[in-house]
Amino acid sequence: MTRPESPYRLPPRWTDRPALLRKQQAVIAEQQRRLQELPARPPTIGFFEQRLISAPTAPKRAPRIGLLCQFAPPELVWAAGGEAVRFDCGNSAAVMAGEELVTGDICPLVKATLGQVASPAALPNSCDAWIVPASCDAKKKLAEWLADYKPVFPLPLPPTLDSARYSTWVVSEFERLADFIASITHRRIRRQALQAALALGNQRAALIRRLHEARLAQPGAMSLQDAFLLVQSSLFSPEPIETWIPEAEMTIRHAEAFRASRHRLRPRLVLTGAPIVWPNFKPIQVLEECGADVVSDTLCTGLQTCADPARTDESSMNALLRALAARSVFGSLCPCFTDATNRFNRVLDLVERTHARGVVHYALRLCQPFDLETGRLEQLLKARGIPLLTLRTDYSLEDTEQLRVRVEAFLETLV
Amino acid sequence: MIAAGLDIGSTTSKAVLFDGERILARAVIPNAILPSESARDVLSLACTQAGLDEETIKAVAVTGYGRRLAGFGDLIITEIRASALGARFLGSPHGPIRTVLDLGGQDTKVIALADDGQVQDFAMNDKCAAGTGRFLEMLARKLDCSMAEFIEAALASTAAIHMNATCAVFAESEVVSLLARNVPKTDIAAAAHQAIADRIAAMVRRIGAREVLAFVGGGALNRALLATLEENLGIRLWVPESPQTVVALGAALAAFQPLSLGSPRS
Amino acid sequence: MDPLNTLLQAAGVWIRPLQSLLVALATALALQGVAGSRSAALRRLLPGAVFLVAAAIHWVAQRHPGWSLWLYRLEHPLVPAFFLLVLPALLLHGHRLYPLFLLWPASLLAGLVLHIRHQLLLQPPGSGFVGFPSAPVPLALGLVAFLVLIHPVLPLRTWRVSVRLTALVLLLWGGFLFRTSPADFERAMARRASPRNDLIAFSETTPVLYDPERLVYLPAAPCRFSADGGYVQGCGMELLQRLAQLDTRAISSGALSERALLAVALGALTSLSIALFLAGRWWCGWVCPLATLGDVLDALRRRLHLPHVKTSPTAQRAAFWSGLSLGSFGLLMAAAVPRLDAQGRFLGCKIPLYPFCKICPAQQICPVAARGPTAYPPLPGREWLGGFFGVAALALLIFFVAAFALSRRLFCRFCPMGLLGGPFNNGGLLALRKRPVRCNRCGLCRDVCPVDIPTVAAEMKRSEVAHWSCHYCLKCVEWCPQPDCLRAEFAGRPILRSHWP
Secondary structure, three states: OOOOOOOOOOOOOOOHHHHHHHHHHHHHHHHHHHOOOOOOOOOOOOHHHEEEEEEEEHOOOOEEEOOOOOOOOOHHHOOOOOOEEEEEOHHHHHHHHHOOOOOOOOOOOHHHHHHHHHOOOOHHHHEEEEEEEEEHHHHHHHHHHOOOOOOEEEEEEOOOOHHHHHHHHHHHHHHHHHHHHHHHHHHOOOOHHHHHHHHHHHHHHHHHHHHHHHHHHHHHOOOOOHHHHHHHHHHOOOOOOOHHHHHHHHHHHHHHHHHOOOOOOOOOEEEEOOOOOOOHHHHHHHHOOOOEEEEEEOOOOOOOHHOOOOOEEEEEEEEHHHHHHHHHHHHOOOOOOOOHHHHHHHHHHHHHHOOOOOEEEEOOOOHHHHHHHHHHHHHHHHHHOOOOEEEEEOOOOHHHHHHHHHHHHHHHOOO | EEEEEEEEOOOOEEEEEEEEOOOEEOOOOOOOOHHHHHHHHHHHHHHHHHOHHHHEEEEEEEOOOOOOOOOOOOEEEOOEEEEEEEHHHHHOOOOOOEEEEEEEOOOEEEEEEEEOEEEEEEEEOOOOOOOOOOOOOHHHHHOOOOHHHHHHHOOOOOOOOOOOOHHHHHHHHHHHHHOOOOOOHHHHHHHHHHHHHHHHHHHHHHHHHOOEEEEHHHHHHOHHHHHHHHHHOOOOOOOOOHHHHHHHHHHHHHHHHHOOOOOOOO | OOHHHHHHHHHHHHHHHHEEHHHHHHHHHHHHHHHOOOOOOHHHHHHHHHHHHHHHHHHHHHOOOHHHHHHHOOEEEOOOHHHHHHHHHHHHEEEEEEEOHHHHHHHHHHHHHHHHHHHHHHHHOOOOOOOOOOHHHHHHHHHHHHHHHHHOOOOHHHHHHHHHHHHHHHHHHHHHOOOOOOHHHHHHHHHOOOOOOOOOOHHHHOOOOOOOOOOEOOOOOOOOOOOOOOOOOOOOHHHHHHHHHHOOHHOOOHHHHHHHHHHHHHHHHHHHHHHHHOOOOOOHHOOOOHHHHHHHHHHHHOOOOOOOOOOHHHHHHHHHHHHHHHHHHHHHHHHHHHHHOOOOEEEEEOOOOHHHHOOOHHHHHHHHHHHOOOOOOOOOOEEHHHHHHHHHHHHHHHHHHHHHHOOOOOHHHHHHHHHHHHOOOOOEEEEEEHHHOOOOOHHHHHHHOOOOHHHHHHHHOOOOOOOOOOOOHHHHHHOOOOOOEEEEEEEEEEEEEEEOO
């Protein structure tokens, strides 16, 4: 590793209180119970639910590297013979654990992740190292915190999404990242292995795309919550993606074959905004329970960004890394960059393509980039006559009723 | 047809009986323990007032915080839609209603209407006490006044002082320190009204208020607040008759509209 | 049994409008004009009507001797393939009855096979292997028919390679395909029998099917360095040099022979311009044999999984200006040709007849590709302009090899032949369009572009993304993963759209 070591490494702080752990389990159990009440669940959905829930206790067959965000490509870890797992946390009880370490107006995702990190038995601590993209301010500083616990690679990102200018730089950062990963897994990343890893990742992307199209045609085929379950079980579980692919293929085929027996009268909506991470499915739940069909989303943990392939017409190592950079970094819809063109484009395009009646913008409380984009998104959609509802909330379930009344009022305006 | 509109709020429940042209009865009661009880009670009270049997009510529309907990109802709609419908129906003598400000005990809503009366945009404050009726209630209690006395005191104020606190909890302590400095109660009451008016006005401006602005809900009975808001916003506010029951009236009106969107559980 | 050629012969003058670039231009413009129209009837009927009217005008004008000659100069044996195969294929592509349409190119190909067989049988026995003699029009029809037939079954990449290889074979060794008889071949070889070592003779440029009234040029096609000449004269630069070589004094003083040469050259220039307007620099991407040969080196690099060198804007600009300067310099020297003295000197300097051709890398590459390494010609000696030509030829050859081996198509930014087509990219009938709302700026289109064009990726407001260096390889459209973000259009009709893999 060529990173300079920080002179300020502090002893890691742990919080292992059984009460908090029970609370976290309760949150997950509650979410599972709510999922049971969904109509028309695919028969094979149990596999994905199980995969997601058992992630912390999944057997470790190879060096495991945790990723915090869509920017870090898991293909690099796969190519090095390692297990890749996302460890962003969506558990509201974990936020409380995190608050024992950091106080202040910090985004709940960071607090929850920190809360999990400070818990020795939780998923992040089964990893040998972590990769933390320096996307937003909170994540940048989180990397510093996490380095007290395990080897961390803070992945720098370009300030603007100017691929002409920064593509080569991002590729050089990916090369450094590849060296870091190789030092953890003790296996160099070879060109053929990386090519095979990209092919696997593209298989998953193709499946997610098919799922997206199937739900567009038949929203009743699968609830968006189950669709998110399917997608996130491939990201947030360290088990090999090869076991996920055939099950997903089967489930998606089932969804593609679905034919609704009655007309679908629910208003079609596009969901955009902050990541919705298991078990915090609250926004989607509220939307679906109030009678909307969320036919598409632009979420990085959802059906859109995961659907982009990493492609290249060349076969050199440099070209493969460039392909990963193009998909993971430059094609991103994240608001942490200096312009929101990608996301605004995607929202407008989806509204047109999916014949949506309106857009729901889910802004995570205390997330500055999303807060600052909200106003501009509102103006943009208003100018085009597209109805927009902004839901500003955090992980806790206490404001579910308030969200409900807003969603219902919004849906009433759509008829 | 006679329809009943029920507004099951957080502190009070309201009912309005409507026959398609005229309002037959209005009733307001403080809430019982269970919303289902409150709903039954207020409906029977309204029927008694109108001298009608409950069987003559052919449609019941429920709105408000407890709309799903009432246990009965042929139609469930949100207070936003009901508020818009009610205000628009009553109509102001000054021109068409284009904005509705609903100041309740525990939440505040601003609704912008399109030219045809449809809800175009709305904003709600239901998470923070400042900016709702609760704020004034808390401060009135701190000054050891009833709400009526508090309002009279605000109207009688001569000096304009400024309250720093925006949070209701901090405002309570600020009131104590103002009393200790011998600031007259009238001025404190006026300052409290200013503070809440600022919050509400900010919300109204974000939505973009257009005349005529209908001021409904329990808070609209507060003449001091009405005056302060008119001064702050610079536009005419119109308070309809019985502002507390406008939402319930809107619910009753909704029952007359052709098939409206209800949720799957209605 | 030769149904195809018999039919063509019987059609006689009726077929001439089908060979006319003017009629093709009118039809294509009509297609473009109705592209945005909402009236389906207009879209379907107007281009056909315009074609018939233009053909009628052409047929009538043929009867006038002066006009007939000019019309003849603007005809081209590939144009019937455009009308009968390319245009219908582009318009019907994607239609559910398209497989039925494929019977038509199949029958044309069968017709070509029968024609060649017929010609072979006509040859005197024992005349030796002289290849497959064929008239140009049936040959063009048959080859294009073959390419149209294999298009539906091949992925785009493979089909593009097939087209390029076919073009390469035709243009490098094409001469033998265009002979109408063995005697024709003997005459062509006799014309080349006495090359003078110092000057490149006019005769070396003479193709197999020599025609005093018409020069046929393709925009980027070397050229006379091919094996035994083709039907084509050479590339656009040769045409420009030929024009520069004309003796202006003789023309202004009314010399008939020089005027005739001018007329023929102008006719060629006009037909070249029309061809470029119809397809922009598409020739560079799909036909140019020099690029196909260079891409062999590129394929070798890919096989070895080596990365390529991304060209900086500075390198691109340097290539462009060098190409422009060398091309202009070559033309200037060609303009001095009428004033050469008996020893071929102008102001004491020895200048060749075709100055640019003398430094063009095709001079070295095409003979080797066509006839093998033994045919490698020596570099120009020091006596030519004090060694300038020798040094320049060597430098360009090295540049060619390095550029194709390391940085894909940097050479095409330099190539003066291609530069001619550049201005036609924006506003021509072949267009590259983008829907910026579908773009997520991943930059993949820029990464796959062999010429490293940044404008397709960078444009986020308008839908026009033409660039003068673009040679329509359509890799950007092929590789863009967003559905219908990029598309290639011909005459307003989309012929290729980007889609999810």
